Amino acid sequence: MTPSLEIDVASIGHAAWELVGAPVANDLLALEAASGDAPYVLEDEDLAGAPTWIVAAVPIANIPVPDCRETPEERENRLSVIRTVPASDLWRPSLFVDTAGTVELIDGGHRIAVALERGQFVIEALVRLANRSADET
Numbered sequence: 001m002t003p004s005l006e007i008d009v010a011s012i013g014h015a016a017w018e019l020v021g022a023p024v025a026n027d028l029l030a031l032e033a034a035s036g037d038a039p040y041v042l043e044d045e046d047l048a049g050a051p052t053w054i055v056a057a058v059p060i061a062n063i064p065v066p067d068c069r070e071t072p073e074e075r076e077n078r079l080s081v082i083r084t085v086p087a088s089d090l091w092r093p094s095l096f097v098d099t100a101g102t103v104e105l106i107d108g109g110h111r112i113a114v115a116l117e118r119g120q121f122v123i124e125a126l127v128r129l130a131n132r133s134a135d136e137t
Contacts, residue, residue, distance in 0.1 A: 021056030024126065035092040035126040041107040042094070052129040055092065057122045058103075063095065065109045075110075082114045090114075093123060098130045 024034045026047055031038035034055050068075050082090065093108020105112075108125070115123045 021054035021127065024053040024055060026050055026053055031126065035094055035108075037091050037107060038094060038126065046096075046106070046128060049131065051131060054127050054129065055124060056127050058095065058125045058127065060112060060116060060121055060123055062103050063093070063105055063112060063123075063125075064103065065105055065112055068109065078110050079113060082110050083117070087115070087118060087120070093125045095125050095127045096130070097127055 024030050028039050028042070028047075031042065031053065034053070070078070090111050091108070093111050094106035095108075096104040096106055098104070106128075112123060
């Protein structure tokens with residue numbers, strides 16, 4: 001059974017879906033195990049300050065996906081490759097959630113697009129939760 005991390009929602013200002021999940025250690029090996037592309041997309045600042053990382057089932061409607069900077073042909077080529085991968089084998093998207101509950105996509109927009117095509121409403125993601133500082137409590 002996967003351990004679950006449950007945090008007092010009121011104390012840090014996150015929605016319930018953001019707070020129940022499997023905890024992930026704040027090091028690149030653990031983060032890579034949680035989402036294979038983590039070492040390639042995360043920056044030093046993502047690891048600074050001992051953030052809380054979890055793997056959580058996130059409603060796709062809560063994830064804003066920015067417009068792509070690629071041509072339609074490039075986008076279709078990337079989506080075509082991802083479509084060939086079974087859902088269980090795809091790396092998890094990486095998200096950041098601030099203390100106000102705002103979700104930011106770090107990486108994984110194409111995976112989210114394919115999940116929507118497959119009829120998914122929820123996607124398992126690697127989520128970095130912002131930690132409130134002492135002056136915010």
